[in-house]
Amino acid sequence: MEEKILKEIRAMIPKERILLDLQERYSYSFDASFGEYLPDIVIQPNNAEEISQLIKLANRYLIPVYPRGAATSLSGGPLPVEGGMVLDMSCFKQKLIIDPENLLAIVSPGVITADIHKKAEEAGLFYPPDPSSAHVSTIGGNLLENSSGPKGLKYGTTKEYVIGLEVVTPTGEIIRTGGKTVKNVTGYDLTRLIVGSEGTLGIVTEAILRLIPKPQARRTLLAAFNRLVDSGHTITKILSSGILPAAMELMDNACIRAVENYQPCGLPVDAEALIIIEVDGHPIAVEEEIRKCEALCYEQGATSVRVAKDEAERLEIWNARKMVSPAITQMGPTKISEDATVPRSQIPAMMERLKQIREKYQLNLVVFGHAGDGNLHPNIITDKRNVEEMKRVEDAVSEIFETAVSLGGTLSGEHGIGTLKAPYMEMELGEIGLLMMKKIKQAWDPNNILNPGKIFPKPGQTKVVLT
């Protein structure tokens, strides 16, 4: 980085929050996805004014800017693919205010999402979005990726809980969108445009989140099936019976085996599928609903159903689900995590197609996910140094995307497009659909400063860039 530019940056930001050493920069070159890209400089801003000044400078010198939370992104969200400046937002975490009267939380972008859960619950309130990484990921990252976790079915996605933002625009202006009211139709909904924009349209410097009263009770069950298709029918039957569970999770046989290998917890390793169902609400309603779910599981052919008797047993069941990611990470050096999402009724078809893809390409493909909202997580365990296998991975990933879209679904339910899915955008959106998005990006970010290289494919780019 030119000395002249550095001098300007040093006038804006205290020295200890500017990282230039190769070693320090190296630790900002990757995230939880794929690929390594070294930034030229890392800055740790802790207020909107600093970010505004940095973005204005970046526009003057045409420096790419990459905002980064805890870097748990599975789609390359924070990767500095064109070098430039990484903004490490994890130090910007001063504010975590619960406003019980208005059922709101007001938070800084670097706050850990699990801390919002905790503070809200202390006030008898509830923030439903709960990505698997919630205990380490920042709320800023969650918002920009719109990552939501298992409760989308009943409670909606992260977006449904963001009603106001303070944002630094791609040209460095500080604006406020939305506000403290659930209802707001004063002009276009910039809040929901920015949430899920993967840091390409603005950097969130404060968010106003909607909270709801904490459900009084919850009950959880784990059901095993010898045939995957039966688990799919169970999910449909439960929903059409008038029950809206807080979560419905699915694990396939490869997943069950991975967890049992990693940390034995008594899962039936011969089952073709496990589902976890959680209902919440009034204690009496919840008791009645979990028993109805149990009966429906057996009716649809479950070989065993275990209803958690107490909180300890409930946590045990969820632990099996939470072990999936660490368990499969142990299976090989490289993990490609997808999140193709299909209409709920297409889950059995999608599972069948994923099985065929696994066989066709001879890959270590495991599937789990949020079955209630059609959001599956096919994961391929591989080794990026194995060039021949990576070629097969690339083709398999292409086929997963094509299958999801052909079943009426989408490339990504919650991980985001980032770098890996960009070549497939046009397949889902069409040329004009993608162009309408690009027009917004160009109108807001004429110098293409904010998170360049994400969402939009490069001209002619038609394949995942794994090899």
Place this chain on the structure above:
Amino acid sequence: MEEKILKEIRAMIPKERILLDLQERYSYSFDASFGEYLPDIVIQPNNAEEISQLIKLANRYLIPVYPRGAATSLSGGPLPVEGGMVLDMSCFKQKLIIDPENLLAIVSPGVITADIHKKAEEAGLFYPPDPSSAHVSTIGGNLLENSSGPKGLKYGTTKEYVIGLEVVTPTGEIIRTGGKTVKNVTGYDLTRLIVGSEGTLGIVTEAILRLIPKPQARRTLLAAFNRLVDSGHTITKILSSGILPAAMELMDNACIRAVENYQPCGLPVDAEALIIIEVDGHPIAVEEEIRKCEALCYEQGATSVRVAKDEAERLEIWNARKMVSPAITQMGPTKISEDATVPRSQIPAMMERLKQIREKYQLNLVVFGHAGDGNLHPNIITDKRNVEEMKRVEDAVSEIFETAVSLGGTLSGEHGIGTLKAPYMEMELGEIGLLMMKKIKQAWDPNNILNPGKIFPKPGQTKVVLT
């Protein structure tokens, strides 16, 4: 309209769906708000292809295009303020499909919203948004204005139930946004950008709506208070007790009297405020919650609380609320309906300020609204021919907007900006906030064809245009 252009239109649309007579056009010159503007031509398209062709023609000849549903807009949404072409969408209503397996409805824009409610309930499902006009208004109009009604508190706004759209863009291209999955992060959320854009960014030609299982039971109460401030505290107490009612409605004394004058239904005409509370869910939970609400009302000073014993009594209570609009319409020839919305905790302060505004400007101002989500509806009954009074109305409306914003609220909770609130946009959003919206409009609609004259103020426009 030039004969050459007419000839082209006649080649696109059958003659019987092109209206040119002055008398016919006149009936398209107004909506439920204020002002009359005669369009040059009215066309009744019934498919996306026709609309696409018309919009392309409008771009060639620079003709303003005004989409219109049932014209129940209270902010001037469909008013053809610059003449041109009105698209009457009410004939475009072929599709109303309920997909129970995926909990979805797929609808054409001209479908009446109440018909969606009915069809969904027949399948044991529920579409929560319920604007007062639902029995006549079209879903297309509801979506473009994001009008939501009383259930925003528990169930969120209309926007939360729209997951996919087919849209004709301002340059006449047909695109699809979102899809059939609740989770979708494939690029920017154009769905939520278009919902609430008041027809300035696209014309909806099909929508995919999310449904939820129908609540099994509901209970409703009506409570009277001698002091308005007590009703405000009651609302806060109920929410902080862990109950999330489906609706919490408020009526002030002027409102109660108006209803009793119009159609006597035994309301306490001396009460300073009435609140209606409805809870829904599991029958046992609902019974417990309504009793808790009743007790909390009395604790906070209610003079009477009536819990509906059965569905007939429930409908009687809601009838009092639904009579408000017709009742106040009888009070004078001109009704200015506002929907300033404040954070819930500011409702007592807002009500107090509205009382002061009524006295200061000596106007017939009545207040009712969705107290649970802070969405109040101050209505001024006046006569637009009374120039002196209209001047006072204008000043009072200004002061209502300023008050809402100063209390941390917004100009509009669900009626939209339209023509009347445009001059106040910058006050709430700031110059840059408004500019960011304008950049999207300009990027998408370079010829300013779609619904021009709405949302964005004219240069130098700083006042409501009532006089």
